[in-house]
Amino acid sequence: MNKEQENLHMATAFAQTYFHGTKADLKIGDLIAVGFNSNYEERQLKHVYVSSTLNTAVLGAELAKGNQRERIYVVEATGDIEDDPNVTDKKFPGNPTMSYRSIHPFKVVGEVTLWHGRTSEQIKAIKDGLDRLREQGMNMILD
Template structure:
């Protein structure tokens, strides 16, 4: 009995249109090809120079980032590509959501802006105000963003 043996190569990983998508919510006006980098003033906490930059793999978390960002600009959500390693965002994963269901990450390496989501639905104004009130309460207690 003769076996049918295929001599084809095993599947090789290659470029895929289904690679992980990352989002960055902000009020900053950026252009395609710009880099989001550490060292700029943070949108949160004491507004110190950021030691990390943040991104997420969920649109909802990016929407929160845009809605809660400091500044007067228009809320924006950018598609970004990380240029270096990512780590779980300890502001969310270790304290509030074990296991990182928000898929929120941070890095010390730049993110390249590769697109912008221009049509998205924000949270209800009452939800945003409740979140801002909760953050203000934490700030009053001396609890702010982790900046390790």
């Protein structure tokens, strides 16, 4: 391995990890791109959302619409990313959830198969709270 290959290998080995929680059935190599319906609303979003924390991705999978199995994918950015303004400074100061978004696709590079979720009672309470915010016009996704 030459020096350039070694540097690339090291950069890849220590690259930022991103997770995407969903109920979509994806395969290694698939791209998660804009143009698909949101996990949470009946509309297409202009960004793909990810997190650097497993807990936040788990919540994303738990809140996603549909009856399919909840899944957590390890994804790789293919372009620039930015802090998610839906939680950064809107709900929490800074970015403690380590939530991000991009107009560029994320490539599925793995799946987390062992994780612990919330109880059905906890999920119901979260969904009820989001419904109340939506009724008040306060739970909007900023595109």
